[in-house]
Amino acid sequence: MSFRQVMLAVVKALGGFALATRLTTRGLQIICYHGISLRDEHCFQPKLFMQEDTFRERITYLKRNGYQVLSLDEALSHLYQETLPPRALVITFDDGWLGIGTKAAPLLRKYGFHSTLYVTTKDVLSQTPVFDVALRYLLWKKQDETIDLRFIGLDPETILLTSPDEIERAACRVSDISKSWDDHNRQALLLKLAEISDVEWNSDGSNPLFRLMTLEQLAKLPSKGMDLQLHTHRHRLPIDDPECVENEIINNREVLKRIVSGPFEHFCYPNGEFHPSQFPWLKKLGIKSATTCLSGFNYPNTERFALRRFLDGEHITQVEFEAELSGFLELLRKLRRVLQGRQNNELP
Numbered sequence: 181m182s183f184r185q186v187m188l189a190v191v192k193a194l195g196g197f198a199l200a201t202r203l204t205t206r207g208l209q210i211i212c213y214h215g216i217s218l219r220d221e222h223c224f225q226p227k228l229f230m231q232e233d234t235f236r237e238r239i240t241y242l243k244r245n246g247y248q249v250l251s252l253d254e255a256l257s258h259l260y261q262e263t264l265p266p267r268a269l270v271i272t273f274d275d276g277w278l279g280i281g282t283k284a285a286p287l288l289r290k291y292g293f294h295s296t297l298y299v300t301t302k303d304v305l306s307q308t309p310v311f312d313v314a315l316r317y318l319l320w321k322k323q324d325e326t327i328d329l330r331f332i333g334l335d336p337e338t339i340l341l342t343s344p345d346e347i348e349r350a351a352c353r354v355s356d357i358s359k360s361w362d363d364h365n366r367q368a369l370l371l372k373l374a375e376i377s378d379v380e381w382n383s384d385g386s387n388p389l390f391r392l393m394t395l396e397q398l399a400k401l402p403s404k405g406m407d408l409q410l411h412t413h414r415h416r417l418p419i420d421d422p423e424c425v426e427n428e429i430i431n432n433r434e435v436l437k438r439i440v441s442g443p444f445e446h447f448c449y450p451n452g453e454f455h456p457s458q459f460p461w462l463k464k465l466g467i468k469s470a471t472t473c474l475s476g477f478n479y480p481n482t483e484r485f486a487l488r489r490f491l492d493g494e495h496i497t498q499v500e501f502e503a504e505l506s507g508f509l510e511l512l513r514k515l516r517r518v519l520q521g522r523q524n525n526e527l528p
């Protein structure tokens with residue numbers, strides 16, 4: 181257990197979390213999840229994938245502690261009308277990973293919790309593993325070893341894979357080389373890499389790892405309380421190209437409209453990257469809210485195109501999760517801002 185976790189456990193035992201809950205009751209919390217592991221993805225990227233048991237523990241905690249889990253639409257109406265109930269919370273998922281439909285959705289339904297899934301649609305249509313994530317996973321599976329670039333048709337060159345930085349460098353190199361390849365060749369590259377890394381990776385398209393749900397699977401979610409919303413078609417939102425932004429949203433919405441009537445008016449920035457110049461573009465496209473990866477609670481004066489979220493994952497321990505949900509970490513953030521402001525004012 182780290183020093184931070186010990187300190188949080190002490191604060192909790194002394195009643196600090198209960199006090200923080202009373203002091204932060206006006207704020208809206210939005211939690212963000214990505215995928216639920218089908219195998220060992222949480223060991224590979226604990227910020228992106230979570231074990232089913234960990235997710236169950238989180239959801240059970242919300243139920244047991246009386247959090248008001250609202251739909252995003254309802255929560256935002258209450259937030260801006262200043263009628264939010266205490267302990268109001270929204271659960272969101274990004275991308276549309278397979279495990280969300282098969283593992284998270286049934287659990288949320290059991291507890292009667294609404295949620296929002298921001299879907300990126302290109303990989304839904306292609307039904308191939310998401311290339312950049314799968315590539316990094318297969319290189320990670322070879323960790324503590326090396327790889328020879330001959331496997332992608334280059335001259336012999338051995339690259340070390342003994343640290344996360346080396347794995348990332350190798351992934352960027354392979355990704356750059358294969359950028360102009362078509363999807364068929366990129367998937368063949370993954371298959372070859374899986375053979376080298378000794379990972380079970382079916383070539384017949386039945387490999388479930390790093391896939392997004394099919395349209396048929398997504399279509400069943402709204403009736404289970406999971407609302408589908410926008411996350412761009414190709415998981416990108418440039419800050420200097422309004423025409424590209426428009427196409428991303430229109431294409432994303434067009435695919436979702438094939439399976440659900442909508443409305444599609446809530447958005448999540450791919451990779452959490454955004455710029456205020458994008459706000460009027462999104463507004464013009466009929467979008468009413470946009471979520472980021474900035475941490476913090478949301479208040480009636482929070483910009484609706486820059487809503488804050490708590491990114492939960494396997495890397496967050498239960499006591500850290502409780503510290504965030506209680507508002508204790510939100511109070512620390514506020515205190516830090518006050519102290520930083522005072523420090524800046526004191527500068528000559």
Ligand SMILES: [Zn+2]
Pocket residue numbers: 274275300411415449450451
């Ligand atoms: Zn995403």
